[in-house]
Every structure is written in C-alpha cells, then in structure tokens.
Amino acid sequence: MKWFDHLRTINRHKMLVMELCFKVGLYRQGLLHDLSKYHPVEFLVGARYYQGHRSPNAAEREQRGYSEAWLHHKGRNKHHLEYWIDYDLCGDHAMTGMKMPVRYVVEMFCDRVAACKNYRGESYTDADAYNYYEHSKSHYLIHPDTERLLSFLLKMLRDNGEEKTLLYIRYKVLKKS
Secondary structure, three states, rough: OOOOHHHHHHHHHHHHHHHHHHHHOHHHHHOOHHHHHHHHHHHHHHHOOOOOOOOHHHHHHHHHHHOHHHHHHOOOOOHHHHHHHHEOOOOOOOOOEOOOOHHHHHHHHHHHHHHHHHHHOOOOOEEEEEHHHHHEEEOOOHHHHHHHHHHHHHHHHHHOOOOHHHHOOOOHHHHHH
C-alpha cells in the first residue's frame, strides 16, 4: 500500500500549498501546483521509494545516482529554483540562477512551508522552512534577488508567524509585482 500512502502525501502537500497560495491570492497557481507529481514518471517512482518522512526522490537518487522523477518535476514546475538555472549571459557560459518572477518565488515559499508541515507533522514550527533553507542554501544556484526575497520571507515567517507573513505577501510583495 506504499502507493496509497504516497498518494495521500502528495494530496496533503498539494492541499497545504493550495491553502497557502489562496491566502496570498495565487489561486491559479494553488490549483495547478505540482500536477506533474501525478504523472507516471514521478508517481511510480514516488510510490516505489516512499518512506513517509522525506522525499522519495532522495531515495531514488541514492540507489540510482540520480532521480528521474526529480529531473522531470523540476523541469515542469516554475516554482522550483532549479527550473530557472541557465547559462550565464556573461563570461564563459557558466550555469547560474536566473531571476524568478515574484509569483513563483511566493509559490516556492508556500511549497517549502507546506513540505515542512507535511514531513514534520505535529513537531512543525514556523522556523522549520527557514532552518531547512539555511542548511541547504550553500549549494543552490539562485539569483541574488530571488535569494533575498525567499530568505526575507522565510525569516519573516520564523519571526512573525504565518498569518502576518501571508498578509505581507498578499498586500506588499504581490501588489508591487
């Protein structure tokens, strides 16, 4: 029944993201968030490697040396910073993070918060998404403006809570863009 547990995890995550996106006014993105997770390339791998406490993509990556599901997912979902990695326009064609449109940075914020809520369960705190980001950010290829906004929002969540942060996003961040 791992496939059913995986489906339940996906559905719960999608509902959490949708709820957060709706609160900031991103209705379309909330509805369409992560639909590729239901595609066989992602779903079957997720069901096979499901563990319940972390992404099945990590387990696939450990066994195969890469995650086909992740490569499929990040290439189809603009709320992932990895979607925005391209060749730098200057210099020797190094890979770099491109500036993300604000609405996708906000969806990425919602995605990270929902993932923490999903995997941490009852032990979730508003600091979890920021702590996870801080632990992982050293290896990200992310545009400085995107990094500043994401980091600011995660700190705001940590320090001021979800309600104030979502109101700030809705009435300040998204109204500017």
